[in-house]
Amino acid sequence: NARLSQNGTWEKSEGKSIIQKILGETIFEEEFIGVREDKAFTAKSWLGNDNRTKLYQRVFADSNHGVLIVYEGSLIDKILRLEHELIVNNAPLKLRFTYTLLSNDTFSVESARSTDDGKTWDRTGFSQYSRIK
Numbered sequence: 001n002a003r004l005s006q007n008g009t010w011e012k013s014e015g016k017s018i019i020q021k022i023l024g025e026t027i028f029e030e031e032f033i034g035v036r037e038d039k040a041f042t043a044k045s046w047l048g049n050d051n052r053t054k055l056y057q058r059v060f061a062d063s064n065h066g067v068l069i070v071y072e073g074s075l076i077d078k079i080l081r082l083e084h085e086l087i088v089n090n091a092p093l094k095l096r097f098t099y100t101l102l103s104n105d106t107f108s109v110e111s112a113r114s115t116d117d118g119k120t121w122d123r124t125g126f127s128q129y130s131r132i133k
Helices: none
Strands: 016-022 027-036 039-049 056-062 069-076 079-088 091-101 106-114 122-130
Touching: 056 079, 069 091
Parallel strands: none
Antiparallel strands: 016 027, 027 039, 039 056, 056 069, 069 079, 079 091, 091 106, 106 122
8 A cells, every 4th residue: 555645545556576685695685566556666675784783774766766765774673663864845854664574474564754853754655565375
């Protein structure tokens, strides 16, 4: 489920992700293939852990924007919360991805944005992942 704006219509779609370990099994790579706004949509992300800072990092890009976005955050009690800050139209914007580990075979991902430095969050997406057996 995803939406483009705070008051936008939720769009429900299904997709497929291929998640694998790369670079000597130190990085998780995800390739997502699906549909957004009735058009083909692909996204790629890389997830790793900085052994110096002990923070997790996520690099993300999708076919709609073509921009590399670097998120950083921590894993606490099976919840990985990663954030990125940027300026859009001279205003600060925070982006957040939250991974919740539900079992060995399932997890969820929520995306959100904040225009008030994280005091409130607008949920922009939610995905449920299940391992194909």
